[in-house]
Amino acid sequence: MTEPLRIGLAGLGTVGAGVARLLAANADLIAARAGREVRVVAVSARDRAKDRGVDLAGLAWEADPVALASRADVDLFVEAMGGESGPAKAATEAALARGAHVVTANKALLAHHEAAVAGGIPCVKALGEGLAGNRVARVMGVLNGTCNYILTRMEAEGLAYAEVLADAQRLGYAEADPSFDVGGTDAAHKLALLAALAFGTRVDFDGVMTEGIDKLSLADIAHAAELGFRIKLLGVARMQGEALEQRMRPCLVPAASPFGKLEGVTNMVVVEGDAVGRIVMEGPGAGGGPTASAIVADMIDIARGAHSPAFGVPAALLRAAPRAESGAPAAYYIRLALADRPGALGRVAAALGAVGVSIHRMVQSADEAEGGEATVLIVTHETTRERLDSALAVVAASDVSMGAPVAIRIEPV
Amino acid sequence: MTEPLRIGLAGLGTVGAGVARLLAANADLIAARAGREVRVVAVSARDRAKDRGVDLAGLAWEADPVALASRADVDLFVEAMGGESGPAKAATEAALARGAHVVTANKALLAHHEAAVAGGIPCVKALGEGLAGNRVARVMGVLNGTCNYILTRMEAEGLAYAEVLADAQRLGYAEADPSFDVGGTDAAHKLALLAALAFGTRVDFDGVMTEGIDKLSLADIAHAAELGFRIKLLGVARMQGEALEQRMRPCLVPAASPFGKLEGVTNMVVVEGDAVGRIVMEGPGAGGGPTASAIVADMIDIARGAHSPAFGVPAALLRAAPRAESGAPAAYYIRLALADRPGALGRVAAALGAVGVSIHRMVQSADEAEGGEATVLIVTHETTRERLDSALAVVAASDVSMGAPVAIRIEPV
Numbered sequence: 001m002t003e004p005l006r007i008g009l010a011g012l013g014t015v016g017a018g019v020a021r022l023l024a025a026n027a028d029l030i031a032a033r034a035g036r037e038v039r040v041v042a043v044s045a046r047d048r049a050k051d052r053g054v055d056l057a058g059l060a061w062e063a064d065p066v067a068l069a070s071r072a073d074v075d076l077f078v079e080a081m082g083g084e085s086g087p088a089k090a091a092t093e094a095a096l097a098r099g100a101h102v103v104t105a106n107k108a109l110l111a112h113h114e115a116a117v118a119g120g121i122p123c124v125k126a127l128g129e130g131l132a133g134n135r136v137a138r139v140m141g142v143l144n145g146t147c148n149y150i151l152t153r154m155e156a157e158g159l160a161y162a163e164v165l166a167d168a169q170r171l172g173y174a175e176a177d178p179s180f181d182v183g184g185t186d187a188a189h190k191l192a193l194l195a196a197l198a199f200g201t202r203v204d205f206d207g208v209m210t211e212g213i214d215k216l217s218l219a220d221i222a223h224a225a226e227l228g229f230r231i232k233l234l235g236v237a238r239m240q241g242e243a244l245e246q247r248m249r250p251c252l253v254p255a256a257s258p259f260g261k262l263e264g265v266t267n268m269v270v271v272e273g274d275a276v277g278r279i280v281m282e283g284p285g286a287g288g289g290p291t292a293s294a295i296v297a298d299m300i301d302i303a304r305g306a307h308s309p310a311f312g313v314p315a316a317l318l319r320a321a322p323r324a325e326s327g328a329p330a331a332y333y334i335r336l337a338l339a340d341r342p343g344a345l346g347r348v349a350a351a352l353g354a355v356g357v358s359i360h361r362m363v364q365s366a367d368e369a370e371g372g373e374a375t376v377l378i379v380t381h382e383t384t385r386e387r388l389d390s391a392l393a394v395v396a397a398s399d400v401s402m403g404a405p406v407a408i409r410i411e412p413v
Numbered sequence: 414m415t416e417p418l419r420i421g422l423a424g425l426g427t428v429g430a431g432v433a434r435l436l437a438a439n440a441d442l443i444a445a446r447a448g449r450e451v452r453v454v455a456v457s458a459r460d461r462a463k464d465r466g467v468d469l470a471g472l473a474w475e476a477d478p479v480a481l482a483s484r485a486d487v488d489l490f491v492e493a494m495g496g497e498s499g500p501a502k503a504a505t506e507a508a509l510a511r512g513a514h515v516v517t518a519n520k521a522l523l524a525h526h527e528a529a530v531a532g533g534i535p536c537v538k539a540l541g542e543g544l545a546g547n548r549v550a551r552v553m554g555v556l557n558g559t560c561n562y563i564l565t566r567m568e569a570e571g572l573a574y575a576e577v578l579a580d581a582q583r584l585g586y587a588e589a590d591p592s593f594d595v596g597g598t599d600a601a602h603k604l605a606l607l608a609a610l611a612f613g614t615r616v617d618f619d620g621v622m623t624e625g626i627d628k629l630s631l632a633d634i635a636h637a638a639e640l641g642f643r644i645k646l647l648g649v650a651r652m653q654g655e656a657l658e659q660r661m662r663p664c665l666v667p668a669a670s671p672f673g674k675l676e677g678v679t680n681m682v683v684v685e686g687d688a689v690g691r692i693v694m695e696g697p698g699a700g701g702g703p704t705a706s707a708i709v710a711d712m713i714d715i716a717r718g719a720h721s722p723a724f725g726v727p728a729a730l731l732r733a734a735p736r737a738e739s740g741a742p743a744a745y746y747i748r749l750a751l752a753d754r755p756g757a758l759g760r761v762a763a764a765l766g767a768v769g770v771s772i773h774r775m776v777q778s779a780d781e782a783e784g785g786e787a788t789v790l791i792v793t794h795e796t797t798r799e800r801l802d803s804a805l806a807v808v809a810a811s812d813v814s815m816g817a818p819v820a821i822r823i824e825p826v
Contacts, residue, residue, distance in 0.1 A: 018688070022546055022688045023546075025548075025687070026546060026547070026548050026687070026688075029548060029613065030545070030546055032613060032726045032730060033545045033613075033725050033726050034545075035727075124543075125538060125539065125542060125543040126538065126539065126543070129538060129542075129710060129713070129714060129719075130537075130538040130539070130707075130710050131706060131710065132443070132446045132447075132709070132710050132713045132714075133435055133436075133439060133443055133705070133706050133708075133709030133710050133712070133713060134439070134706055135438075135439050135442060200442065200445060200446075258695070261674060273706060274438070274439070274702075275431070275435045275439075275702045275703065275705055275706040275709070276696065276697065276702060276703045276706035276707075277696065277697045277700075277702060277703060278696065278697070279694070279695070279696040280693075280694070280695040280696065281692070281693070281694050281695075282671070282692070282693040282694075282695075283689065283690065283691065283692040283693065284689065284690045284691075287690075289687075289688045289689060289690060290688065290689045290690060292546070292688055293544060293546050293547055293686060293688035293689035294543075294689075295546075296545070296546030296688070297542060297543050297544065297545050297546050299546070300542070300545045300546060301542060301545075301719075301721070304721065306542075306714075306719045306720060306721045307719060308714070308717065308719045312446050313445045313446050314448075317445060
């Protein structure tokens with residue numbers, strides 16, 4: 001056995017305390033796999049007195065995380081504070097500046113500043129190493145447990161978004177301010193990291209076309225189910241020639257597909273490689289235990305000197321890819337509120353036909369023809385969003401339209 | 414860029430030719446991720462003249478794979494010949510003896526001889542590295558595509574085993590001699606490797622309690638479905654204290670579980686770690702592309718000097734675990750053919766009760782009470798196989814029994 005790998009741990013919240021507890025609980029097997037002891041030597045957190053179920057006896061205490069990151073006896077600095085600027089960034093930079101290793105599961109920090117080492121969901125190692133021989137055609141993911149929990153319950157119980165959100169907040173599955181989750185930002189951060197791993201491109205968080213689940217209507221979730229689909233907040237990244245397409249938006253997926261069968265807070269990543277075919281990975285997307293598991297795995301790699309570049313290739317070799325102007329063509333789900341009178345459907349068909357959008361399936365929803373208004377559901381053949389929007393603008397402006405048309409992409413998965 | 418990593422490739426069948434094609438097709442991204450060129454310099458195969466869609470121009474040819482493995486200009490020897498002894502073993506040993514790297518996806522060779530580097534399904538890296546901080550409670554897998562294809566079709570189409578097997582052979586999903594697959598041996602090899610990775614124990618292929626799918630009856634598949642289960646050839650490995658339990662046998666799993674939803678030739682691995690929770694991985698289990706993908710990923714790790722020990726810890730540190738004497742307690746599915754007369758069910762209940770096996774659910778199958786014989790299905794509460802067998806022996810010896818009882822474990826997944 002060589003010298004221990006000495007850890008400086010900044011942050012003792014859910015993630016940080018989870019790391020400390022995991023290192024203590026599995027010290028024997030971690031030492032065997034790392035080839036040496038992995039030992040926390042110094043910590044930093046807001047409140048020294050708080051009981052976190054972690055034994056701090058014998059550990060050095062630093063009130064300032066930058067001071068912790070700068071300690072000569074810290075070989076590896078673990079940033080478990082969170083936040084995309086301020087102390088987390090300053091301390092990470094201090095550690096990197098003196099050549100120390102850094103591990104963080106802080107997606108916000110990674111996406112904005114490209115820190116040196118990525119942690120997090122188990123697919124990172126699969127993409128960066130296990131599938132490194134593959135040219136990836138597409139990487140997709142349901143990457144936010146809160147959103148998938150809300151959508152699952154809306155569909156299963158027929159409850160409105162606001163009602164399920166309030167319940168999720170009571171149960172601790174959603175934050176008091178849920179916008180980072182339900183607005184799609186958290187999931188978009190993760191997608192940007194996966195895209196960099198998959199395609200060797202620079203992390204481009206701002207290039208993710210992002211739309212949350214907060215404006216989804218229960219009606220569309222129910223109608224999608226009638227048609228054999230489910231609605232998921234689905235991230236998709238693919239190359240369009242030299243351009244990188246990144247989307248994190250509600251999509252319809254076939255109910256029988258892996259994404260369609262995904263329930264609750266679980267996350268899922270699907271990678272399509274030219275050699276391996278389709279790989280599906282599913283697991284807990286968040287929480288102290290899973291995140292600590294990912295961080296400790298990185299520590300073990302570093303301890304045995306077998307760590308790979310965070311994004312599969314050295315950061316300097318990541319290409320700056322231009323952003324794709326729009327998503328690849330796809331089929332779309334459309335919901336229209338039309339005047340319930342002869343000729344209304346014909347007007348819609350004509351508007352779609354005029355721009356070359358052809359109809360795969362059209363259903364007049366039986367139970368909603370009331371007050372002279374009919375709900376019409378359409379599944380199109382493959383088209384572009386731009387064509388579709390131009391046709392829907394014509395429909396919306398016509399006298400048969402009784403409400404704003406809804407269009408949601410059907411991702412072929 | 415440093416010097417190229419020079420590959421000696423032994424075997425140009427499905428796997429070997431797949432490796433050569435993948436290295437050629439993705440040379441640019443492989444070099445970027447490996448930090449240097451990965452170049453085949455010499456090959457060996459049975460027939461030099463055969464067209465395999467691989468350009469052999471400029472490559473050295475060795476008729477003898479041992480000579481290939483011994484070449485001074487080969488940094489990494491890839492064994493893609495197959496077989497657990499003979500040339501594959503001799504050549505691998507020759508390469509290891511002179512300190513060259515070896516990559517092989519030959520499960521038979523690995524399971525029997527513990528070669529230095531493991532390739533194969535994408536879960537190897539997840540278990541050995543990505544989840545290295547976890548104490549694994551249980552690792553499970555559907556690991557043979559041929560078996561899962563046959564079981565899926567038997568259930569979906571109500572066809573008998575022999576009929577589906579013949580079809581699978583016509584379609585190329587099963588070998589002319591299918592015993593290595595349908596007898597469970599191939600899947601047991603893979604389970605033994607996963608167990609070594611998960612628990613840090615020596616590979617113990619002979620310690621896997623193995624039973625194939627060739628004796629499964631269509632009736633049990635259908636009855637299991639009626640009860641909300643599906644039958645899978647499921648591998649399970651777990652520690653019972655210091656002892657290692659390894660089983661590769663047909664099991665009932667809930668139809669709504671990930672294994673229950675797995676269709677066709679796809680493989681699935683589930684890992685339960687103390688920190689991460691449950692991780693599910695799904696992908697193609699065999700074929701030239703997926704296997705080549707795994708081999709090239711190992712090559713890239715070796716090229717960048719970031720390869721980990723094949724089994725998570727150095728082979729010398731793997732513990733020789735004693736074999737568990739039997740499986741952990743579980744619920745069981747029982748099918749009985751009983752005389753259709755008063756008191757028959759009471760005799761069964763008494764025999765089970767006498768050894769402490771309690772009944773969770775009992776169903777007399779309605780459509781089969783003919784000729785004075787009734788089919789009775791029982792789901793027990795948790796018990797041991799030994800207790801159950803002693804009770805079933807009493808039932809079988811009684812005058813109400815009209816045929817041998819069937820008992821299949823229900824694995825809680």
